[in-house]
Structure formats: C-alpha cells, structure tokens
Amino acid sequence: xxxxxxxxxxxxxxxxxxxxxxxxxxxxxxxxxxxxxxxxxxxxxxxxxxxxxxxxxxxxxxxxxxxxxxxxxxxxxxxxxxxxxxxxxxxxxxxxxxxxxxxxxxxxxxxxxxxxxxxxxxxxxxxxxxxxxxxxxxxxxxxxxxxxxxxxxxxxxxxxxxxxxxxxxxxxxxxxxxxxxxxxxxxxxxxxxxxxxxxxxxxxxxxxxxxxxxxxxxxxxxxxxxxxxxxxxxxxxxxxxxxxxxxxxxxxxxxxxxxxxxxxxxxxxxxxxxxxxxxxxxxxxxxxxxxxxxxxxxxxxxxxxxxxxxxxxxxxxxxxxxxxxxxxxxxxxxxxxxxxxxxxxxxxxxxxxxxxxxxxxxxxxxxxxxxxxxxxxxxxxxxxxxxxxxxxxxxxxxxxxxxxxxxxxxxxxxxxxxxxxxxxxxxxxxxxxxxxxxxxxxxxxxxxxxxxxxxxxxxxxxxxxxxxxxxxxxxxxx
Amino acid sequence: xxxxxxxxxxxxxxxxxxxxxxxxxxxxxxxxxxxxxxxxxxxxxxxxxxxxxxxxxxxxxxxxxxxxxxxxxxxxxxxxxxxxxxxxxxxxxxxxxxxxxxxxxxxxxxxxxxxxxxxxxxxxxxxxxxxxxxxxxxxxxxxxxxxxxxxxxxxxxxxxxxxxxxxxxxxxxxxxxxxxxxxxxxxxxxxxxxxxxxxxxxxxxxxxxxxxxxxxxxxxxxxxxxxxxxxxxxxxxxxxxxxxxxxxxxxxxxxxxxxxxxxxxxxxxxxxxxxxxxxxxxxxxxxxxxxxxxxxxxxxxxxxxxxxxxxxxxxxxxxxxxxxxxxxxxxxxxxxxxxxxxxxxxxxxxxxxxxxxxxxxxxxxxxxxxxxxxxxxxxxxxxxxxxxxxxxxxxxxxxxxxxxxxxxxxxxxxxxxxxxxxxxxxxxxxxxxxxxxxxxxxxxxxxxxxxxxxxxxxxxxxxxxxxxxxxxxxxxxxxxxxxxxxxxxxxx
Numbered sequence: 001x002x003x004x005x006x007x008x009x010x011x012x013x014x015x016x017x018x019x020x021x022x023x024x025x026x027x028x029x030x031x032x033x034x035x036x037x038x039x040x041x042x043x044x045x046x047x048x049x050x051x052x053x054x055x056x057x058x059x060x061x062x063x064x065x066x067x068x069x070x071x072x073x074x075x076x077x078x079x080x081x082x083x084x085x086x087x088x089x090x091x092x093x094x095x096x097x098x099x100x101x102x103x104x105x106x107x108x109x110x111x112x113x114x115x116x117x118x119x120x121x122x123x124x125x126x127x128x129x130x131x132x133x134x135x136x137x138x139x140x141x142x143x144x145x146x147x148x149x150x151x152x153x154x155x156x157x158x159x160x161x162x163x164x165x166x167x168x169x170x171x172x173x174x175x176x177x178x179x180x181x182x183x184x185x186x187x188x189x190x191x192x193x194x195x196x197x198x199x200x201x202x203x204x205x206x207x208x209x210x211x212x213x214x215x216x217x218x219x220x221x222x223x224x225x226x227x228x229x230x231x232x233x234x235x236x237x238x239x240x241x242x243x244x245x246x247x248x249x250x251x252x253x254x255x256x257x258x259x260x261x262x263x264x265x266x267x268x269x270x271x272x273x274x275x276x277x278x279x280x281x282x283x284x285x286x287x288x289x290x291x292x293x294x295x296x297x298x299x300x301x302x303x304x305x306x307x308x309x310x311x312x313x314x315x316x317x318x319x320x321x322x323x324x325x326x327x328x329x330x331x332x333x334x335x336x337x338x339x340x341x342x343x344x345x346x347x348x349x350x351x352x353x354x355x356x357x358x359x360x361x362x363x364x365x366x367x368x369x370x371x372x373x374x375x376x377x378x379x380x381x382x383x384x385x386x387x388x389x390x391x392x393x394x395x396x397x398x399x400x401x402x403x404x405x406x407x408x409x410x411x412x413x414x415x416x417x418x419x420x421x422x423x424x425x426x427x428x429x430x431x432x433x434x435x436x437x438x439x440x441x442x443x444x445x446x447x448x449x450x451x452x453x454x455x456x457x458x459x460x461x462x463x464x465x466x467x468x469x470x471x472x473x474x475x476x477x478x
Numbered sequence: 479x480x481x482x483x484x485x486x487x488x489x490x491x492x493x494x495x496x497x498x499x500x501x502x503x504x505x506x507x508x509x510x511x512x513x514x515x516x517x518x519x520x521x522x523x524x525x526x527x528x529x530x531x532x533x534x535x536x537x538x539x540x541x542x543x544x545x546x547x548x549x550x551x552x553x554x555x556x557x558x559x560x561x562x563x564x565x566x567x568x569x570x571x572x573x574x575x576x577x578x579x580x581x582x583x584x585x586x587x588x589x590x591x592x593x594x595x596x597x598x599x600x601x602x603x604x605x606x607x608x609x610x611x612x613x614x615x616x617x618x619x620x621x622x623x624x625x626x627x628x629x630x631x632x633x634x635x636x637x638x639x640x641x642x643x644x645x646x647x648x649x650x651x652x653x654x655x656x657x658x659x660x661x662x663x664x665x666x667x668x669x670x671x672x673x674x675x676x677x678x679x680x681x682x683x684x685x686x687x688x689x690x691x692x693x694x695x696x697x698x699x700x701x702x703x704x705x706x707x708x709x710x711x712x713x714x715x716x717x718x719x720x721x722x723x724x725x726x727x728x729x730x731x732x733x734x735x736x737x738x739x740x741x742x743x744x745x746x747x748x749x750x751x752x753x754x755x756x757x758x759x760x761x762x763x764x765x766x767x768x769x770x771x772x773x774x775x776x777x778x779x780x781x782x783x784x785x786x787x788x789x790x791x792x793x794x795x796x797x798x799x800x801x802x803x804x805x806x807x808x809x810x811x812x813x814x815x816x817x818x819x820x821x822x823x824x825x826x827x828x829x830x831x832x833x834x835x836x837x838x839x840x841x842x843x844x845x846x847x848x849x850x851x852x853x854x855x856x857x858x859x860x861x862x863x864x865x866x867x868x869x870x871x872x873x874x875x876x877x878x879x880x881x882x883x884x885x886x887x888x889x890x891x892x893x894x895x896x897x898x899x900x901x902x903x904x905x906x907x908x909x910x911x912x913x914x915x916x917x918x919x920x921x922x923x924x925x926x927x928x929x930x931x932x933x934x935x936x937x938x939x940x941x942x943x944x945x946x947x948x949x950x951x952x953x954x955x956x957x958x959x960x961x962x963x964x965x966x967x968x969x970x
Contacts, residue, residue: 317572365767
C-alpha cells in the first residue's frame with residue numbers, strides 16, 4: 001500500500017474492490033505516519049483507537065452492502081485546535097497540554113459520519129497565532145519539502161502531513177491565512193471556505209469573526225469532497241449559514257473558458273521576483289484555458305494589515321480569557337492570591353505571541369481607545385468587503401499571490417513579529433471579507449520551493465473557485 | 479480600611495438635601511433552560527450537574543440564543559411599556575472571576591432589547607412615574623462558595639449550575655427621590671414581572687437582585703451630585719435601610735466639607751452600613767465589544783405581535799377594569815389584582831356567581847382568611863373559584879341565607895365539596911315558598927296573641943320577635959325578608 005499516493009477516490013476504489021480493508025489501511029496509515037513524523041513533527045499525537053474504531057465501522061458498512069460514505073476509510077489529520085472527544089487537544093499550548101475534550105467539533109462528527117478515519121492531531125502555532133508554526137509549545141514543524149524551512153502557519157502541521165503523505169486530507173483553521181499560506185509553502189491545496197460555510201462549533205476560538213475551518217489535500221477534487229462533507233448549517237453555531245451546499249466535485253467540468261478573472265494591482269507590488277514570475281506564468285496558463293484576465297483595484301488593501309491586527313487581537317484577548325487556571329487548564333500552583341494565580345498561570349502558560357496579541361487586543365478595546373481602534377477597524381473591514389463586492393461586479397474570480405515569498409528558514413523571522421505579520425498581507429483580506437479563497441500549487445522556485453496561487457470568489461461561490469483551481473491543476477499536470 | 483463607621487448627618491441637614499436614586503434590577507427569567515444552551519435552570523441540583531460545554535465555557539463551545547428567553551424578555555420589557563428595538567445586539571463584558579467561566583459575560587451594551595419604559599408608583603397618596611431607561615438580556619455567572627468546606631481557609635469552590643441562566647437587567651432613570659419611592663418602585667416592578675410570569679422574582683433564590691445608584695444634591699440644585707453604587711441589597715427592607723444610610727452618609731460627607739467619592743459600596747446588613755469596596759475590586763474596564771458568536775437579534779413586527787398577543791392584562795389596567803366593570807372600590811381592586819393568581823381566581827368567582835361585589839367580599843374575607851390561617855397560596859385553595867362562585871350565586875338567588883353560607887364555606891374549605899352538595903345534604907336550602915311559610919306564620923300568630931296585640935297597638939318592633947319565632951320554627955332556613963313581609967301583610 002503506497003500511503004503517500006492515496007487519494008479519496010483511490011481509497012474508495014481499494015475498499016470497494018476489497019483490495020484492502022479500512023482497518024488495514026488505518027493501521028498502515030498510522031504506522032507510516034508515526035514512522036515519518038520525526039522528520040517534520042507534523043503530528044502532536046495520534047488517535048489509533050479512534051481511527052481503528054472508525055475504520056471498523058466502514059468495513060462493517062461495506063460488508064452489509066451499504067454506502068460507506070464519501071470519505072470511507074480516508075486517513076484524515078486534524079489540526080489540534082479542533083476538538084476531538086477523548087483525544088487530547090492542546091491548541092499548541094502549554095495551557096492545554098493535558099486537555100481531553102468531552103465533545104467533538106461538528107466538522108469532526110461530520111467527517112466520521114462520512115466514513116473518514118482520523119489518524120491524529122496536527123501541530124500548529126499556539127491558539128493558531130502565527131505564520132510559521134514556530135509558536136507551538138511543542139516544537140516547530142519542518143517543511144517536508146525543505147526541512148530547514150518552516151511549513152508556514154498556523155496550520156503548518158496539517159499542511160506538512162498532507163505534503164508528506166501521512167494523511168490524504170487534513171483539516172486546518174484559517175483566521176488570516178493559516179490554511180492558504182502553509183498550503184502554498186508546502187505545495188498542497190488549502191481552502192478557506194466562505195465565513196459561515198463550515199460550523200465553528202468545536203473550533204477553539206482565536207478571532208471568532210474571522211475563524212474558518214477548511215480542508216487541505218493534494219488535489220483540488222479531494223478538498224472539494226472534504227468541504228462538501230463538513231459544510232452546511234449547524235444549529236450549534238449561530239453564525240453558520242443556511243445555504244445549500246452544492247456537489248462541488250460533480251461540477252468540476254474543466255471548462256473555464258470565458259471566466260472573467262481579476263488581478264488586483266495592489267497585490268503585485270511587494271512580490272519577490274521569483275514568486276511574481278511563477279504567478280505570471282500561472283496567469284498565462286489560465287489565459288490559455290480561455291479565461292479573460294483584467295487588472296482590477298482593491299483600493300483599501302493598504303489598511304488591511306492594521307485592520308486585521310486590531311480586530312483579531314481584540315477578539316483574541318476576550319477568547320483567551322477562559323484559559324485562567326480555574327478549571328481545565330494548566331495552573332501555576334505557586335500563588336497566594338487569586339490575582340497571583342491568574343498572573344502566574346497565564347504568564348507561564350502562554351507563549352510570547354499569544355501574550356503580545358492579548359496585550360494588543362486588551363489595549364484596543366480599552367475605554368477611550370475603542371472608537372479610535374476597534375470601531376475604526378470595523379469600518380475599514382466594511383470598506384475591504386465593499387472593494388471585493390465591487391470587483392465581483394466585473395469579474396467572476398480574483399487571482400492573487402498567497403504570500404510575498406516562499407517558505408522561509410526556521411528561526412528567520414521569529415524575532416521580528418512585524419515581518420511575520422507582513423507575510424499575511426495577501427491572505428487576510430479574504431478573511432476580513434468572509435469570501436471563499438484557496439491556494440492551489442503554481443510551481444516551484446529554482447530552489448525547489450513550492451509557490452501557491454490564490455483564487456478568491458464571491459460569498460458561497462466555492463463552486464467557481466474549485467472549477468478554476470481544478471482546471472488549473474489539470475493544465476499544470478498536462 | 480472602612481471599619482469605622484463614617485458620621486451620619488442629622489435629620490435637619492438631610493432635609494436640606496434631595497437624594498437622587500436609580501435602580502439596576504437583575505431578574506432571572508422563568509425559562510426551563512439556560513439562555514445559550516439546553517441545560518435546565520432548576521434550582522438546588524447537586525453542584526456542577528446542570529452544565530454542558532457551552533455554559534462551562536469549554537474551548538470551542540458557542541452560544542445559541544434561546545427563543546423562550548427572548549420572548550420572556552420581550553414580555554418583561556412590554557410590561558414596563560418599553561419600546562422593543564427591532565434590532566438589538568449582544569456584547570461581551572470582559573472581566574476575570576472564577577465563577578465566570580468564559581472570562582466574559584454575554585450582555586447587551588449599546589443596543590439593548592428595550593428602552594423608554596416606565597413604572598407608575600404611589601407613595602403617600604402621590605402618584606409618580608419612574609422612567610425605565612432600558613431592559614437588556616444577559617447570562618448569569620456561576621456561584622463562588624467561600625465557606626463551609628473543610629479547606630475553605632485555603633480554597634474557594636465554584637458551582638456553575640447557575641452559569642448561563644437567563645437574566646434581564648432593568649435600569650431605571652434617576653427618578654426616585656426617597657427610599658420609599660425606591661421601595662415602591664421595586665415592589666411594583668416585582669408585581670408586574672410576576673404578573674406577566676416573566677420571573678418568579680424570588681429574592682431568596684436570587685431571582686431578583688437590586689443595586690442602587692445614589693447621589694444627593696442641595697434642594698433646588700440642577701446638577702446631580704456624585705453617584706455611588708450600592709450593592710448587596712438582597713431584600714426590600716435592606717434596600718430601604720441601605721438607601722437611608724447612604725443618603726445620610728453622603729450628606730454628612732458634604733456637610734463636613736468633604737466630597738462624595740464615585741465608588742461602589744457594599745451594604746452590610748449586620749452593621750446597617752455601606753462600606754467602600756477596595757478600589758481593585760471595582761476598577762473594571764469591561765472592554766465591551768459586539769459578541770461575534772451571535773448574530774444581531776432581530777425582532778420583527780410579526781414576532782412582536784405574537785408575543786404581545788400572549789401577554790396577560792397588566793395589573794394597572796386590570797384594576798381600572800375591575801372598578802369599571804364590577805363596581806369595585808379602589809382598595810378592593812388593588813387587593814384583588816395583587817397577583818395574577820388572585821385576580822384570575824376572583825374573576826372566575828365573579829363570573830360564576832353573577833354578583834361581583836359579593837364575590838369580592840367572599841374572596842377577600844372568608845377565603846383569604848382561611849388561606850392565611852392555613853398558610854396556603856390561592857393556587858392551593860381547596861375551594862375552586864367555580865365552587866365559591868356557586869356559593870355566592872346561591873346567596874344571590876336567595877337560595878341560601880348569608881348566615882348559613884358562613885357555615886357552609888368552612889365545610890367546603892375542609893372537604894373540597896361543592897356548595898350545592900353540602901346545602902342539599904344538610905337541608906339548608908332557604909325556604910322562599912310562600913305557601914309553606916304561610917302555615918308557619920299562621921301558627922306563630924296563633925301562638926303569640928300578646929305580641930300580636932302589641933304590634934297592632936303600634937309597637938312595630940315586636941315584629942322582630944315574631945320573625946325570630948318563625949325562623950326558629952324553620953331552623954333558620956326561612957327567607958328572612960319574605961317572612962317579614964308576610965307578617966306585615968297578615969298583621970297589617
């Protein structure tokens with residue numbers, strides 16, 4: 001069984017033709033992932049019991065002649081900010097190092113209902129705050145393509161697991177680019193669906209109005225399949241949308257002729273030349289498929305980073321308040337008073353980046369500063385969303401870079417938070433606007449580093465995004 | 479330190495000042511489940527059993543607003559004549575406390591559910607209208623338990639059963655000028671909210687909690703003085719005592735040349751004093767911002783109309799109607815609308831009997847007397863309102879004398895039997911049959927010639943003796959008025 005070459009379709013075919021059972025596949029996938037993990041540190045822990053139980057259910061369904069579901073037997077990795085009942089969920093934080101949730105995230109429930117086999121939980125920046133996975137309390141992840149480089153972040157573990165071939169698909173979370181940027185750095189597909197498309201129930205909150213769960217995979221089709229499984233209204237999440245979920249894979253027609261694509265000029269200025277060249281080449285491919293390319297403007301882009309770091313830190317400062325040492329987190333025992341207990345627990349428990357964002361967020365929400373920062377940022381956010389709405393009057397999709405540069409070296413930006421923040425420059429706008437966006441591989445640099453192309457579409461129009469990405473992927477292959 | 483009691487002003491000094499009082503009242507909504515999850519709100523369950531990921535504030539859990547809670551909140555706001563905002567919004571109020579599992583309370587801030595209401599009160603015969611600034615929804619915190627455990631000297635315990643219980647906070651305008659007005663406002667508020675069944679308002683269970691904002695100013699001054707928030711007012715009596723103390727304290731501070739500090743003070747019922755909380759405990763910047771996990775609450779015309787249609791008649795309106803429709807006196811109408819249960823009981827008796835005034839006397843007199851003697855609520859009355867209505871109807875139709883009715887009622891109360899059943903069994907039906915009575919009257923006249931003589935001689939009061947004889951002959955069942963008339967006819 002060649003685990004790294006598996007796709008959802010190949011797993012299904014193997015199961016239905018009885019070449020292997022789901023239980024055999026799960027055991028082999030776990031063995032392979034555990035053996036490969038020291039190379040990348042992509043997984044924080046594995047969930048063999050849960051995986052084998054899920055696989056057994058699939059085998060029983062097949063034996064009874066039932067449809068085992070669209071993800072039957074597929075090894076899935078899940079970012080460790082997404083809760084798994086009975087399986088440790090740390091959020092990459094010392095505070096939750098021993099936290100075992102009593103319930104499952106809705107996305108996890110849906111994956112298992114669809115026959116998916118969750119093999120383990122992937123490493124990430126602490127509470128999903130970071131762009132390199134170096135902010136994990138449990139050590140950084142190495143990029144499987146170039147082990148001295150970061151896999152991107154914050155969902156670096158999920159991207160690395162899929163790139164390494166230890167999982168067929170993975171779940172990540174994206175607040176400012178945490179799916180698309182690591183997908184780009186590791187050369188895989190990563191999708192941030194429309195805000196509200198996938199329930200956030202059971203996703204540890206970083207910035208609630210920006211947090212998304214989304215898929216990683218080695219092909220566009222597999223991400224489309226996974227998204228369809230996890231998408232749809234969830235009564236447990238008031239912000240989840242009651243919009244119909246199309247059968248994305250059935251709509252991948254490989255015919256994108258006549259699609260109007262916009263290239264935002266504001267996104268092309270800071271590009272490193274090699275990344276820019278690869279993007280230009282990718283745009284050329286799209287043109288050759290019959291797409292019409294035009295330059296567009298998203299004039300509020302310049303304010304996006306400031307806007308994003310005000311809103312996300314404000315929400316984070318509130319969302320992280322519950323990790324206080326009172327109930328389920330790590331508690332510093334050397335405290336005489338309640339306020340000392342809070343201070344010591346949080347002082348010892350949180351890493352530097354979380355502390356930085358808690359302080360920023362507390363500051364921007366403080367009395368007297370709220371209007372100048374938070375309220376203004378919300379207005380800018382509305383302008384950014386309006387930019388996109390205006391653009392989508394003219395074009396069907398927007399094509400853009402994912403990151404100004406390919407994977408950087410471990411340690412290169414750790415001490416320069418601002419440089420790290422700037423690596424989100426092309427991804428945060430999609431989150432701020434709540435529109436679907438994804439990264440699809442667009443070739444490698446001369447040094448062999450992958451570069452992704454970003455595709456953004458209208459709210460709830462993941463279909464056009466997938467169609468374009470799938471056609472592009474096919475053309476690249478050919 | 480605040481252990482030494484500050485001086486309290488003289489009555490003369492206090493008389494020169496005008497207090498300004500506003501109340502913030504938290505009321506627990508009478509829902510079966512919590513505001514953002516499906517956990518029960520029942521009181522008295524073992525600690526930390528009525529809980530789930532949402533009300534425990536576990537990672538990844540999200541709030542989902544309860545429709546029932548919104549409807550009760552709307553009812554409460556409507557009962558105070560508030561305008562219901564077509565869109566309101568939840569906001570996070572951030573602070574750290576061990577019984578606040580999320581690290582923030584989900585409340586409403588700049589876009590509350592309802593605004594611009596009022597409560598009418600009467601104090602010493604003077605009617606006053608107290609404005610209600612706003613009514614907003616929020617979730618309650620859990621409970622910290624600092625005493626009663628073996629290791630309570632080192633640890634506090636947290637019970638999160640109450641966490642997520644739905645509350646409304648009702649903020650009054652600074653319209654009250656005396657502690658009596660504050661007392662009357664809270665009394666009226668409680669009555670109205672109980673009436674519309676928005677809350678049990680049980681203060682002992684913490685279903686009604688009150689904080690006061692108090693300031694004083696020289697009479698005639700336009701500007702408000704510096705306000706002090708007084709907390710821990712856990713009974714109506716404490717509210718009044720704390721306000722009186724705080725007013726006197728503030729006047730004393732000003733009279734002695736000092737300045738009232740803007741602060742939060744706790745009322746200590748044992749000492750009868752308020753004391754400032756250490757500044758650390760209340761120096762909060764709550765960092766409110768819109769709750770991103772909830773969508774704005776939109777209350778459309780249809781929904782509002784639906785809730786409005788389910789509202790009972792409010793006590794003030796009911797009082798007016800009872801006076802107009804049933805001819806009740808103001809005081810009686812007040813008593814009979816004190817609670818929804820009493821008003822509904824009375825109205826059933828009034829309708830069943832066809833004699834609302836007599837019905838009022840029976841409900842307020844004999845019924846309430848016996849209920850009180852047995853420590854029962856009207857809902858537990860062994861006499862159903864239909865049965866009491868039947869009793870009153872028998873009196874009204876002349877089938878039972880008022881005197882015998884007083885004997886029948888306690889029997890109804892102890893057995894739960896219908897009035898008619900007891901009257902029939904015990905043969906108490908009033909004799910109003912002229913034919914039957916004429917025979918008896920003839921016998922009395924024949925047997926008492928001397929008195930008949932006196933009557934005819936002009937001493938008409940003797941008729942009472944004759945009527946008494948007739949009543950005795952009928953064991954009290956004769957219709958007194960009829961008997962009297964018959965005597966007059968025969969002797970006249």
